[in-house]
Amino acid sequence: TGKKPHIIILATGGTIAGQGAAPDRAGYEAGKLPIKELLAAIPGVEKIADVTGEQISNVGSQNMTIEIWQKLDKRINEIFAKNEADGIVITHGTDTQEETAYFLNLTVRYDKPVVLTGSMRPATAISADGPKNLYDAITVAANPATNGRGVLVVFNEGIFDGRDVEKVNTTKVNAFAAPNLGPLGQVYDGKVFYYLNSIRAGNKSTPFDLQKIQSLPKVGIVFMYADAVPLTIDAFVNAGYEGIVIAGVGNGNFNKAFYDAVDKAVKKGVVVCRSSHVPAGRVTLYDEIDDDKLGTIVSDDLNPQKSRVLLMLGLTQTKDKKTLQSYFFKF
Numbered sequence: 001t002g003k004k005p006h007i008i009i010l011a012t013g014g015t016i017a018g019q020g021a022a023p024d025r026a027g028y029e030a031g032k033l034p035i036k037e038l039l040a041a042i043p044g045v046e047k048i049a050d051v052t053g054e055q056i057s058n059v060g061s062q063n064m065t066i067e068i069w070q071k072l073d074k075r076i077n078e079i080f081a082k083n084e085a086d087g088i089v090i091t092h093g094t095d096t097q098e099e100t101a102y103f104l105n106l107t108v109r110y111d112k113p114v115v116l117t118g119s120m121r122p123a124t125a126i127s128a129d130g131p132k133n134l135y136d137a138i139t140v141a142a143n144p145a146t147n148g149r150g151v152l153v154v155f156n157e158g159i160f161d162g163r164d165v166e167k168v169n170t171t172k173v174n175a176f177a178a179p180n181l182g183p184l185g186q187v188y189d190g191k192v193f194y195y196l197n198s199i200r201a202g203n204k205s206t207p208f209d210l211q212k213i214q215s216l217p218k219v220g221i222v223f224m225y226a227d228a229v230p231l232t233i234d235a236f237v238n239a240g241y242e243g244i245v246i247a248g249v250g251n252g253n254f255n256k257a258f259y260d261a262v263d264k265a266v267k268k269g270v271v272v273c274r275s276s277h278v279p280a281g282r283v284t285l286y287d288e289i290d291d292d293k294l295g296t297i298v299s300d301d302l303n304p305q306k307s308r309v310l311l312m313l314g315l316t317q318t319k320d321k322k323t324l325q326s327y328f329f330k331f
């Protein structure tokens with residue numbers, strides 16, 4: 001019987017720390033309860049790990065910021081550099097959890113477990129899902145088989161990789177899925193089962209070492225729909241954005257008006273990435289749009305909000321579109 005693993009919880013807020021007038025969700029506030037109270041709801045956890053907690057922020061994740069991402073990244077890298085913990089669990093709202101997970105998957109320089117979780121029901125609601133998710137996340141982070149799998153999301157007994165996980169339901173406790181890949185595994189009754197490995201590179205095999213990156217360039221997202229007008233494309237260009245992700249229809253398609261606006265943006269040096277708001281599938285090069293002719297890149301199977309994360313980080317390294325495109329196929 002060796003020493004128990006030490007797990008540090010970094011709390012950022014979210015519904016898991018949410019408080020309302022039980023048993024309702026109406027009018028509840030995310031990011032109210034401190035980490036101490038979240039831990040008090042999972043007695044028995046001391047049998048699987050020595051757990052300590054730190055409060056990084058306390059916000060609903062609709063208010064997540066790049067500044068909090070940088071703070072998280074810095075603290076995670078410091079914890080592992082100084083060997084302060086064997087694994088890290090991040091409690092986080094679900095609205096932007098997929099973005100934070102992918103950002104950290106690309107920027108954390110260590111292979112040790114980093115697991116995000118949250119909840120759909122506030123801590124004060126009937127059958128709150130937070131305590132179980134937190135217990136499961138600690139179980140996964142404490143398991144040696146989690147090493148080297150990048151940043152993960154554990155939710156409703158599913159284990160997902162940070163690159164592929166997406167929020168797929170607005171209110172149900174089964175809120176996360178990886179539409180293009182599926183879950184990496186399952187956590188059940190304190191046991192961890194992995195079924196597959198993500199083949200995407202992350203952690204220190206990316207060039208995105210935030211210690212060497214002062215600030216991130218601005219990248220915006222524009223939503224395409226029938227008869228859409230490209231006002232926001234022009235607005236982003238005029239506001240000095242370095243990149244634009246188009247949340248296109250179908251295989252990253254957009255109409256003639258968008259095409260012309262994208263053409264102008266690219267000619268001004270803005271990098272434009274074609275993604276799609278279709279829930280699954282990849283956006284492929286040279287389908288109905290000739291990317292060589294228009295000067296665009298494609299998102300592969302990253303959704304628009306994750307494409308923005310990668311394009312922001314990519315643009316800190318290069319403006320070369322071939323290299324940026326290679327990031328989208330590799331990371």
Ligand SMILES: NC(=O)C[C@H](N)C(=O)O
Pocket residue numbers: 013014015016030059060061062092093094095096118119120121
């Ligand atoms: N279920 C949740 O966590 C939703 C909340 N708005 C948040 O993202 O913080």
